[in-house]
Amino acid sequence: xxxxxxxxxxxxxxxxxxxxxxxxxxxxxxxxxxxxxxxxxxxxxxxxxxxxxxxxxxxxxxxxxxxxxxxxxxxxxxxxxxxxxxxxxxxxxxxxxxxxxxxxxxxxxxxxxxxxxxxxxxxxxxxxxxxxxxxxxxxxxxxxxxxxxxxxxxxxxxxxxxxxxxxxxxxxxxxxxxxxxxxxxxxxxxxxxxxxxxxxxxxxxxxxxxxxxxxxxxxxxxxxxxxxxxxxxxxxxxxxxxxxxxxxxxxxxxxxxxxxxxxxxxxxxxxxxxxxxxxxxxxxxxxxxxxxxxxxxxxxxxxxxxxxxxxxxxxxxxxxxxxxxxxxxxxxxxxxxxxxxxxxxxxxxxxxxxxxxxxxxxxxxxxxxxxxxxxxxxxxxxxxxxxxxxxxxxxxxxxxxxxxxxxxxxxxxxxxxxxxxxxxxxxxxxxxxxxxxxxxxxxxxxxxxxxxxxxxxxxxxxxxxxxxxxxxxxxxxxxxxxxxxxxxxxxxxxxxxxx
Amino acid sequence: xxxxxxxxxxxxxxxxxxxxxxxxxxxxxxxxxxxxxxxxxxxxxxxxxxxxxxxxxxxxxxxxxxxxxxxxxxxxxxxxxxxxxxxxxxxxxxxxxxxxxxxxxxxxxxxxxxxxxxx
Numbered sequence: 001x002x003x004x005x006x007x008x009x010x011x012x013x014x015x016x017x018x019x020x021x022x023x024x025x026x027x028x029x030x031x032x033x034x035x036x037x038x039x040x041x042x043x044x045x046x047x048x049x050x051x052x053x054x055x056x057x058x059x060x061x062x063x064x065x066x067x068x069x070x071x072x073x074x075x076x077x078x079x080x081x082x083x084x085x086x087x088x089x090x091x092x093x094x095x096x097x098x099x100x101x102x103x104x105x106x107x108x109x110x111x112x113x114x115x116x117x118x119x120x121x122x123x124x125x126x127x128x129x130x131x132x133x134x135x136x137x138x139x140x141x142x143x144x145x146x147x148x149x150x151x152x153x154x155x156x157x158x159x160x161x162x163x164x165x166x167x168x169x170x171x172x173x174x175x176x177x178x179x180x181x182x183x184x185x186x187x188x189x190x191x192x193x194x195x196x197x198x199x200x201x202x203x204x205x206x207x208x209x210x211x212x213x214x215x216x217x218x219x220x221x222x223x224x225x226x227x228x229x230x231x232x233x234x235x236x237x238x239x240x241x242x243x244x245x246x247x248x249x250x251x252x253x254x255x256x257x258x259x260x261x262x263x264x265x266x267x268x269x270x271x272x273x274x275x276x277x278x279x280x281x282x283x284x285x286x287x288x289x290x291x292x293x294x295x296x297x298x299x300x301x302x303x304x305x306x307x308x309x310x311x312x313x314x315x316x317x318x319x320x321x322x323x324x325x326x327x328x329x330x331x332x333x334x335x336x337x338x339x340x341x342x343x344x345x346x347x348x349x350x351x352x353x354x355x356x357x358x359x360x361x362x363x364x365x366x367x368x369x370x371x372x373x374x375x376x377x378x379x380x381x382x383x384x385x386x387x388x389x390x391x392x393x394x395x396x397x398x399x400x401x402x403x404x405x406x407x408x409x410x411x412x413x414x415x416x417x418x419x420x421x422x423x424x425x426x427x428x429x430x431x432x433x434x435x436x437x438x439x440x441x442x443x444x445x446x447x448x449x450x451x452x453x454x455x456x457x458x459x460x461x462x463x464x465x466x467x468x469x470x471x472x473x474x475x476x477x478x479x480x481x482x483x484x485x486x487x488x489x490x491x492x493x494x495x496x497x498x499x
Numbered sequence: 500x501x502x503x504x505x506x507x508x509x510x511x512x513x514x515x516x517x518x519x520x521x522x523x524x525x526x527x528x529x530x531x532x533x534x535x536x537x538x539x540x541x542x543x544x545x546x547x548x549x550x551x552x553x554x555x556x557x558x559x560x561x562x563x564x565x566x567x568x569x570x571x572x573x574x575x576x577x578x579x580x581x582x583x584x585x586x587x588x589x590x591x592x593x594x595x596x597x598x599x600x601x602x603x604x605x606x607x608x609x610x611x612x613x614x615x616x617x618x
Contacts (some may be wrong), residue, residue, distance in 0.1 A: 004590070022604050029611040110608075 007069045010062065010076040012053035013084050014124045015495030020046025021117035022116055027197075028110025036109045040099040040455070043113040046306050047091045054084050058460040068130065072192055075130035076151050082484035083127035083260040087253055089466075091120040093346040093459050094249030097353050100453035101245050104358060108151055115152075116249065123257035128267075130443060132181045132191040132218075135261055139177065139225075142257060143170050146250050150242035156359070162241025169224065169234040177221025183214030184269075196269040206273065214269055215277065225258035226314045229287040238245055239301050239307035244356060244363075247303065248349030251310045252342040253319075259338060263321050263331055267488050274324045281322035289423035295423070296430045303363050308344070309389060310441060313341055319420055320404040323411035324453065330411060331485035333403035335354075336478055340388075342399040347463025354378055354456055369432055370443025379438045381460045385492035388467045390431035391424045396470035561614050565606075572602050 008015065024042055031038060058081060066077035096117060102109050122142025129135035147170060151163025186189050187210040188199040205211050224231045239247045264275060292312030299305035320334035353376070355371070356362050372379035388397035401424060408417040470477055540547045579595050581586065587594075609615065 022601055024606050025608050029608055 007410060010057065010067055010069055011042060011074070011128070012057065013081075013088070014048045014121060014128065014317070016050040016053050017046060017117055017121045017124060019048070021114050021121060024114045024117060027109060028114070035373040037099070037103065039113045040095055040222065041118060042058045042103070043095045044092060046117060046443070047088050047095065049094070050120075051085065051088045054081055054088065057081055069128075072194075073134045074125075074128045075410075076128060077487035078330070078480070078484035079260075079488045080124075080127040081494050082335055082480055083194045083256065083338070084124050085121050086256045086335075086342055087123040087127070089339070090249055090253035090256065090342045091116065093350070093463060094245060095246055096455045096462070097350045097457035098245040099455040101243065101353060105153060107243070112149070112152055115149050119149065119253065123253055123260075126257045126261045127264075127456045129261070129264075129360025130190045130193050131293065132184065132193070132196075132265075135265070136174075136178055136181060139261070140174065140256065143174065143225075146246075146254060147251070150238055151358070152246070153243045155459065156241075158241035158360075161245060163253050165234050166238045166242075173221050173224030176224070180214045180219075183217065183262065185214075186212035187214060193265060193268040194284065194439045197271060200270070200272050212273075212276060213271065216280070218265060219262070219277065219280065221258055222258050222262040223284060226262065226318070226491075227288075228256050228284045228318055229311065229312050232288070232292070232314075234313050235311055236304050236310055237308045239303065244303065244349065244353050246481040247307075248346045248353070251306070251349070252345050255310065255314060256338040256342060259314075259317050259334060262410045263334055264488060266321065267324065267331060270332070271324070272453050277324055278324055281318055282413065285315050285318035285322050285416060286419050288312065288318055289419060289453045290315075290426075293423045293430075296427070299430070300365050301358075301363055302365055302368070302434070304353070306348060307367070309427070310345065310430070312423065313337075313345070313389075316401060316404055316416045316420060317341075319408055319413070319416050321405075322416065323407040325412070326407040326410035328482060328485040328489040329403075330407040331488060332478070333400075333407040333483040334405055335481040335484055336474075337400040339477060339481070340467070343463050343466035343470065344388040344395070344397055345384050347460060347467060348382065348389065350456060350459045350463060351378060351382040352383065354452075354460065365434065365437060368437045369441045371438040373443055378460070382438060383435045384464055384467060386431040386434050388471070390428045392428075394468075394471050396474070399471055399474050399478075522582065558617060561609075565609060566612065568602065572599070 010217045020043065023046070025038055026037060027042055028036070057076070062078075066075050068075050080102035095113070098112065101107075102112055119142050122138050122140075122145060126135060126142065129138055147167040151160050153159035173327035181191065184196060187205060187208050188196045188203075190196055190199060199205065200211070204452050211277065220231065224234075239251060242250070245281055248477055265275075266281075270277060289312055292308050292310075292315055294313065296305050301309060317334050317337050320330055320337060323330035323333075352363065355367060368382075371382070384395065388395035389396045391401040393399075401420070405417050405420060408414075408420065447496070574597065575598065579591060583591055
């Protein structure tokens with residue numbers, strides 16, 4: 001028993017979020033109707049407490065040495081701690097941008113915040129999973145919460161449509177994932193990631209078709225969730241139809257969680273098969289970058305534009321995973337990018353929320369005309385996020401892309417690196433168009449009235465500060481990402497080609 | 500080996516005997532006033548003949564979900580109850596209390612939100 005209690009201490013961040021989620025549900029039925037606003041604060045408090053627990057584990061130097069928990073189903077290492085921090089950041093920013101919106105649109109606040117916390121819990125459990133069945137269950141905790149969240153504005157047909165599409169395609173992708181897991185188990189006789197890696201080596205399963213098909217299916221399952229082309233079909237409709245704060249939260253959080261799990265599975269279990277999956281990821285990354293960026297150009301709705309932009313960013317991160325041969329540099333660049341993307345993307349969505357009106361109004365690009373004249377600070381924030389998303393210095397987006405390029409070049413993926421630069425060039429057009437609209441075009445007849453909720457302003461401010469700090473003084477965060485990556489790659493197996 | 504199956508045989512005989520006895524007793528002692536509705540095959544309350552492509556009330560969905568919740572609770576409680584005295588002790592009691600506690604919050608939530616009302 002004492003042994004279990006000691007192991008639970010390593011899961012303090014996850015436990016805090018779980019308790020918080022149940023507490024929010026309990027508060028929702030205990031509190032009178034008029035004090036439901038407290039729920040947003042309770043959510044933020046739970047997430048902050050969990051972040052403190054992450055910091056406490058970092059201070060206890062857990063990051064450097066992986067700790068296997070509960071007979072090896074979970075592993076607490078720097079990798080999962082870093083990802084936990086990213087998910088919690090997404091959760092905190094997500095809760096901040098939700099507070100005003102949930103009131104205004106009359107959403108079920110208890111369910112909303114509880115589901116948000118459960119989604120964060122699912123992400124965190126995905127990051128600590130060291131075994132495929134646990135990973136799958138965590139993936140489902142995350143997915144089910146997000147399906148419901150995207151349909152929580154029941155009154156709007158688009159929201160219901162988004163939830164339905166997301167649910168059907170998501171269930172389909174879960175099918176791919178669990179089928180792949182079954183085949184991998186059939187080929188290796190284990191679901192533990194490290195044991196799979198060892199079985200591939202010791203039994204020479206390099207050409208085992210069962211294992212290869214299983215690996216492909218698992219990759220497809222995650223490719224759905226990270227929105228990689230050609231598994232991206234659901235993204236524009238779901239991102240546009242879901243309530244705006246939900247889109248902001250899931251575009252960053254779900255993507256980071258899926259990338260975290262995908263990279264851990266590929267690096268830990270299938271490192272010795274990298275000669276097989278590297279070209280596949282190479283192609284996925286290329287398609288995702290090119291299609292995401294070119295389709296974003298044609299959009300007139302800012303939510304839809306950001307949806308395609310999020311597809312494009314999934315492509316950049318896939319390039320980082322594909323650079324497997326660069327080892328911890330590749331994984332570190334993906335982790336760093338996940339952090340940067342969370343800050344800049346939720347920041348951009350927060351500005352869209354500031355400009356937006358009731359019932360998802362004011363979300364056309366034309367609504368941003370002349371924003372800088374009347375609301376210089378809001379426009380400045382948006383300009384910062386757009387510049388960062390397009391990957392120009394001195395912002396975090398530039399450094400994030402720089403490190404992924406660095407990893408791709410070290411892994412000798414010259415073609416992919418060139419494609420990444422070209423794709424970024426395309427993206428300048430539609431990101432900088434927003435800046436141009438805000439600063440150089442005269443405002444329309446109806447000046448936008450802004451939602452000046454303090455929580456929303458705080459979110460924009462926090463995201464902007466993070467984007468600047470991560471762009472100008474990246475060494476601390478980058479160092480953490482590097483340590484985190486090392487805990488996965490150092491324990492991994494040597495890279496060899498297919499015999 | 501065969502002796503191990505004896506309790507199952509006893510159980511089988513008792514179950515069949517009980518069922519047969521009850522049907523026999525009700526057929527001689529019960530009153531019979533048949534109507535068309537009573538004579539029709541039993542279909543859990545829905546009309547037994549007609550198109551199968553009818554719309555179901557969404558309330559059934561809620562009931563089904565709540566059912567799964569408590570069905571699974573029993574699935575977990577059963578092995579716990581079997582092993583409780585011999586193996587699990589206080590640790591098992593605390594674990595199961597947490598598990599039931601989480602379910603209970605969910606149940607009270609569904610109740611207070613009106614999920615159990617049929618209106």
